[in-house]
């Protein structure tokens with residue numbers, strides 16, 4: 001495997017309990033039409049209830065890693081399983097139990113969707129074909145909107161929300177279905193300091209309630225305090241994988257972030 | 263212009279059903295960014311129908327075949343060649359129209375035979391009873407499809423990758439939508455004509471888009487506009503003795519222009 005020569009440096013052993021929910025072994029993936037793989041020999045395992053930050057510079061492969069976990073990209077080598085299901089063969093079963101907040105998504109301002117419709121869309125996938133949201137599901141959607149502080153916005157056209165409001169709407173959509181694993185790709189990108197704190201605490205609470213959280217962020221200061229583990233990526237590889245403090249004080253992060261984070 | 267009642271009923275039913283299926287599919291095609299595929303499919307249907315006439319067979323199966331073929335080829339080809347959608351659009355449009363004209367030119371006997379003109383201009387005599395039955399069946403399939411899968415369709419209109427990531431088999435739905443689009447286009451071809459059929463898909467959905475932020479209203483409003491403009495155009499063609507396709511497209515274009523001018527959507531906060 002490609003990454004064999006450059007194993008991530010182990011920093012400390014983690015003491016998490018619970019079963020493994022994400023297991024990647026020697027995973028590589030190459031985008032169609034590209035020569036070099038976007039991920040090389042990724043080894044990673046995540047236990048139920050963990051809160052993991054995925055950090056690294058632009059183009060490191062953070063988004064690609066989330067998409068591999070979602071089964072959106074084919075593996076060119078290696079194996080992976082998520083929630084006990086094989087990544088290659090049981091993609092749809094896996095996805096129905098995950099919530100995903102996608103990076104940088106701009107909606108046409110005139111798009112014909114109200115905020116509450118967008119939250120309900122989470123159920124379109126999780127319920128599967130020919131099953132329809134129940135009263136309980138609708139209540140969960142209302143509840144998810146209020147958790148991100150967007151109750152007032154339910155009847156607003158989604159395209160007319162501000163960047164931060166829209167980001168919170170996507171988070172509500174991901175939370176509404178009560179997923180086992182939540183994948184957040186730069187969830188703080190458009191948020192001001194107070195929205196950042198409140199969204200951070202929403203994610204904290206969801207994690208406290210048992211959900212496993214993978215959060216991509218290149219802004220190291222934005223990562224909520226509950227997050228105990230960090231995975232540092234660079235050029236398609238995992239460079240470091242350890243406790244938040246250990247990764248933040250490592251020399252690798254100084255090199256990649258130019259010492260700006262201390 | 264006076265028509266015998268049986269022909270009149272067939273023609274009216276054809277206009278209404280073509281307006282219905284094309285405008286519903288138009289909502290999905292436009293909102294799912296399939297416009298270039300839909301555009302290419304409708305002109306492929308024209309070229310296919312022309313080919314059918316040239317070899318002296320029924321134009322309908324050839325129209326269907328050609329539009330499916332293009333749908334099958336255009337995705338992968340433009341992906342592999344890395345072509346931008348506008349390029350594919352311009353290239354395929356001219357190629358398919360050129361092929362259509364070539365086939366019509368090669369029609370044996372009278373070059374301006376009735377059948378050839380019909381698929382170019384559209385004609386109320388063009389739609390036969392069995393095509394009206396087929397359009398009716400297609401409309402029923404479309405209604406059932408939307409009723410059963412509206413939550414998947416809405417999620418895909420919002421964002422395809424996010425829909426796929428949430429566990430929807432988007433490829434299967436896209437295939438179904440392109441199939442229904444191909445049938446809608448091929449069956450409506452003889453009514454409005456090969457060069458104009460795409461307007462039946464795009465104009466009603468764009469009209470309703472000016473007025474609502476609710477996708478349910480789009481899915482309901484678009485066929486209402488589609489059927490109304492088809493009927494109005496049909497009526498105008500009888501009144502002023504115009505080619506029916508031309509009249510329908512002009513009416514729907516005027517309605518769309520009015521909607522853009524009157525749109526409250528851009529003003530409201």
Ligand SMILES: Nc1ncnc2c1ncn2[C@@H]1O[C@H](COP(=O)(O)OP(=O)(O)OP(=O)(O)O)[C@@H](O)[C@H]1O
Nearest residue numbers: 031032034038057058059060061062063064065218
């Ligand atoms: N659709 C694509 N096709 C080809 N290459 C891609 C595609 N998407 C990403 N890549 C490449 O894969 C690598 C990893 O990209 P990725 O989007 O995972 O980075 P990232 O860590 O999320 O960066 P950012 O912080 O900018 O979001 C980059 O080199 C990028 O150019």
Ligand SMILES: [Mg+2]
Nearest residue numbers: 062063064103
């Ligand atoms: Mg990214």
